[in-house]
Amino acid sequence: MEIELSKISLRPFKLEDADDFFLFAGDDQFTMNLRWKTLTSKQEALDHIKDVCIPHPWRRSICIDDRSIGFVSIFPFSGEEDKFKANFGIGVAVKYWGHGIATRAARMAVSQFFVDFPEVVRLEAFVDVENLGSQRVVEKAGFQKEGVLRKYAYVKGKLRDLVLYSFLSTDFHAAQAEAD
Numbered sequence: 001m002e003i004e005l006s007k008i009s010l011r012p013f014k015l016e017d018a019d020d021f022f023l024f025a026g027d028d029q030f031t032m033n034l035r036w037k038t039l040t041s042k043q044e045a046l047d048h049i050k051d052v053c054i055p056h057p058w059r060r061s062i063c064i065d066d067r068s069i070g071f072v073s074i075f076p077f078s079g080e081e082d083k084f085k086a087n088f089g090i091g092v093a094v095k096y097w098g099h100g101i102a103t104r105a106a107r108m109a110v111s112q113f114f115v116d117f118p119e120v121v122r123l124e125a126f127v128d129v130e131n132l133g134s135q136r137v138v139e140k141a142g143f144q145k146e147g148v149l150r151k152y153a154y155v156k157g158k159l160r161d162l163v164l165y166s167f168l169s170t171d172f173h174a175a176q177a178e179a180d
Contacts (some may be wrong), residue, residue, distance in 0.1 A: 003064070003099045010072065010108050012058040013053035015063055015149045018046040020068040024093035033131045035155060046138060058113055069093045070102070072109040076117055085122040086113070086166070090137065091148060097133060106141035114172050125165040128155060135163060143167045 011023075014149045018054035021046035025116050031038045034057050039045050053071070070092035077085050082162035090109070092102045110123065125143055127134045139145065 003096065003101060005100055005104045007064050008101055008104050008108070009066070010112065013044060013049050013059065013064060013071075015049055015054075017049055017068040018042055021049055024068075024070060024080070024091070027094055028062075030091060030093045032163045033128050033134065033155065034089075035153075038066060040071040043116065054071075058086075058116065060109060062090075064101075067176075069096055070105070073104050074109060074113045074123065076120055084120060085124060086117065086120050088123045088125040088138075088143075090134070090172045100136075102137040103140040106137055110141060110167055110172060114169050118169075121169045123167040125167075126153070127165065129161040129163055130173040135165075138165045141167070142171055144171070 018044060022039055022042050025036075025039045025045060025048065026041075027077075028038050036048075039048065044094075053061075056104065057076055059071060059073040061068040062072060071090070073087075073089045075087045075089075077083060077087075087108075090102055090106055092105070113123070114120065123143070125138045126149070127138060129148060135145075144167070145148055145168055146164045149162045149164055151159045
């Protein structure tokens with residue numbers, strides 16, 4: 001399957017995405033490295049979009065021809081001490097793995113997020129040490145590996161080691177300057 005990367009877009013989720021959302025979020029392989037459970041019905045997909053995706057401060061649907069094939073989520077921290085950073089997460093339907101879609105979407109998301117939230121200077125991505133595909137995605141998107149957090153978080157009931165990556169707003173501005 002050949003994917004034209006220029007057809008990839010990001011947009012807010014819509015309730016009409018429930019069928020497409022269920023196609024990927026109902027797949028155990030897709031959710032295996034996520035903290036949320038695999039969805040079991042279209043109604044769960046609809047509820048997730050309504051209750052989680054739509055009210056989220058910055059969660060976008062990754063689309064090809066306006067069909068949802070995944071998500072990118074950047075969650076700004078709150079509070080005076082932490083408002084300068086945000087968590088980054090991404091997921092693409094299994095059938096689209098290995099085609100550069102997640103990397104393209106990550107780059108698009110980072111550039112738009114720093115415009116939307118200029119007060120944020122640091123994005124953090126936490127990736128399971130065994131999830132080599134996602135490690136490659138964030139590295140190709142410009143994130144810097146900072147280290148391994150041993151026994152850092154429970155994922156699907158198992159205490160996991162996570163690789164910590166960061167992307168600073170200064171990295172984004174430096175990349176923009178190089179492109180000009």
